[in-house]
Amino acid sequence: MQLDLNLLTALDALLEEGSVAGAAARLHVTAPAMSRSLGRIRRTTGDQILVRTGRTMTPTPYAIAVRAQVHELVHQVRGVLAPSRELDLATLERTFTLRWHESLVALSGPALLTAVRAQAPGVRLRFIGEASVDAHELRRGEVDLEANANRPGAPDIRTEKAGETRLVAVVRRGHPLARARTLTARRYAAAEHVTVSRRGNLGNAVDEALAQLGLSRRVVATAPTEAAAFAFARDGDLVISVPEATARSAAGDLGLVALPLPLELPSAPVYLSWHQRYDTDSAHAWLRGLARDALASVASGRATAP
Structure with missing residues (x-):
């Protein structure tokens, strides 16, 4: 049987988004095209993958069982096929979206922006506020970096502790x-x-x-x-x-x-999080390094208010 890696990417998007429309938007294809991909995946696997329950679609037990494996396979394929390019910060033009806790923006944002502008003047930073409910912008690629006290539990989200404060x-x-x-x-x-x-x-x-x-x-x-x-x-x-x-x-x-505070409380952590798709992205890795330094200086008490 001839394998189509495009189906693996489509399956990953369908399991991530839980809907044909969401997967289509994520992969920038039409909903009918994604529906046809789902049909092919069903015929290939012999499983329905997603079944309609009311107005939503629910993954089957098989889909739930293979979701993490599919995720990892897509990540590995992207890593193999991604071309290796030397990062030229002087000519880099890119916009990064950062969803950080407001206090971290106020305290570490100025230092991060200064470092970015000094090294890559063509890069722009979009700081946006935290959502009032749990969101999935990291998975959808709408947010590049998160910074707050919460550690995401999703297997496809990379997280590191940048510091802590009491x-x-x-x-x-x-x-x-x-x-x-x-x-x-x-x-x-x-x-x-x-x-x-x-x-x-x-x-x-x-x-x-x-x-x-x-x-x-x-x-x-x-x-x-x-x-x-x-x-x-x-x-x-x-x-x-x-x-x-x-x-x-x-x-x-x-x-x-x-x-x-007259209480025995553990220190409040500061976490930096991103989606695993950016692990091998050199520009993203560069920004993560600058953000890590800025956040660490706040947590350790070296930063001062702007």
Whole structure:
């Protein structure tokens, strides 16, 4: 039987997107063409691959079983067939899309942009905000690099830890906790709090740590961004718990102070993530290196606010 590697690519796209339309958009072909490819895949494998359940399509048990293997095979084929080119940064013209946590953009974005412009003036960076729900832009190629505290679990997403930072409590200068000689867990819990969550979550790891001490706190509001939470803290007796690097950037300008958190909490990680299709992309690897250095400097405390 003669094998058609195009079917392998189509199968990978179908299993990734879970729909004919999504796979067609990903491979830049028409929906009828992708439907014909799905028909050929079904005849070749003897399996339906995707079956319609209501308005959506569900992968069969066989499709689920081979999804990771298909992914890896497509990646290997691309690596073999990709031409090797020497990277010329002086003439490189490319736009990279980066979905980073807002605090990382504010703290490490300027250093990254400066380094990029110095080495490759034809490269442009598109920083976009984090999605309010889990998204798949990395898989679809719509985002080149992610940077936040979350470690993706998908096997086709590469992730490395760029650093870590601890949480601190942020309050206005006249807050009772700022005047206290010692910030205890009981005093911290007794204050009113604002959490930072783009999904509006009222609780987080802080509440779990307090519960282990038999304590609980009152969260009066959530804010979608740290900038909004800082505004709440600036104008009222509210406590915000954020990574130390973020607190350093806001304390001076907004009249806020950072206090050591009186809880045993693990450090907050900073992860850099990308899709495996870019593993052998020399331009992408160059950008990853610059981003890694910029993020590491923030996590270690070497970076300063712009």
